Amino acid sequence: MAGRNFKRLTASLRTFLQTGELAPITPGLTLLDVAALIGPPAWWLTDGHDFPVPLHWGYSTLEISFSPQPPHPIESQAIKPPHKWGSRFHSFCPLLRLSMDGLPIEGRPSDLLRAGIWNLDSIEVGILIDPENPKLCIRGSGIEVLYVVPDLDTEHHSQLEEIDSAIALLEEHAFLLGLYQSHGGISSVRWPEESWQEISAREYLETIDRSQRARVHGFS
Structure with a gap:
């Protein structure tokens, strides 16, 4: 020592x-x-x-x-x-x-993904579509960044039926629960593991961009 x-x-x-x-x-x-x-x-x-x-x-x-x-x-x-x-x-x-290195840790998940921290091809995003406890998790090399949505209004439950609308909902309403690292490589964050849907970071950002364009066109 x-x-x-x-x-x-x-x-x-x-x-x-x-x-x-x-x-x-x-x-x-x-x-x-x-x-x-x-x-x-x-x-x-x-x-x-x-x-x-x-x-x-x-x-x-x-x-x-x-x-x-x-x-x-x-x-x-x-x-x-x-x-x-x-x-x-x-x-x-x-x-x-x-x-803090000037990073948008208080922002939305997409803000962190766009901050130039990672090669987006090496990052995946997990989505837990659970009306009682929806979650989003960014997983990189040895780390997991977990977002949750507490007390989701029942009027939003229908948005969790499809992955694209679930992503839009989580992006807007989720807040950071924690940054996690495990030397054993076994996740205690994404549980139950089989209930998560995985997409690439690029797919996540493309989905957010589509949602934002649709929203703009919907109001125009």
Whole structure:
């Protein structure tokens, strides 16, 4: 384990979205490594697998889960949206902040897809057409960006019957629930897996463009 760090560190939102790596919190670090690097957590959660130490740590809106197997390497990380993102930086704790890199993280899913973060051919979009709990998930290299629509009005349920209208509805009403990364490569976000419909990022944006053109022509 490295010696205790006392210097403020900066992670990159763009790099996290591209690679799933929230450097300096890198794959292979253990629970004690993380504590030495950015200090103890502000809070933690426990369950029956957490003996003898808590394995789910929280630093403000950053959550880190560790393996139950010693020496407890990092298993996954999640960034939950704060009430308000900073314009340039978002602070997780006194020793770690996130550079926002000018990205439209508070915008719509299409805003993020058009921001030049990814090669669109390497990105897919998952749609969960569920009137009770519709969701949209952008999946890249090691990361998942999850959007949800809470308390959907029943008048909108018919829009979920077709994939194009469901995409238009999610684009307009969904809000960001979190950014997720797992070193194991197994999604805990897209569940149940068999219920999701997958399309490419390009198909998603083309569908949004068609919907917007139809709306403009409908009002002209």
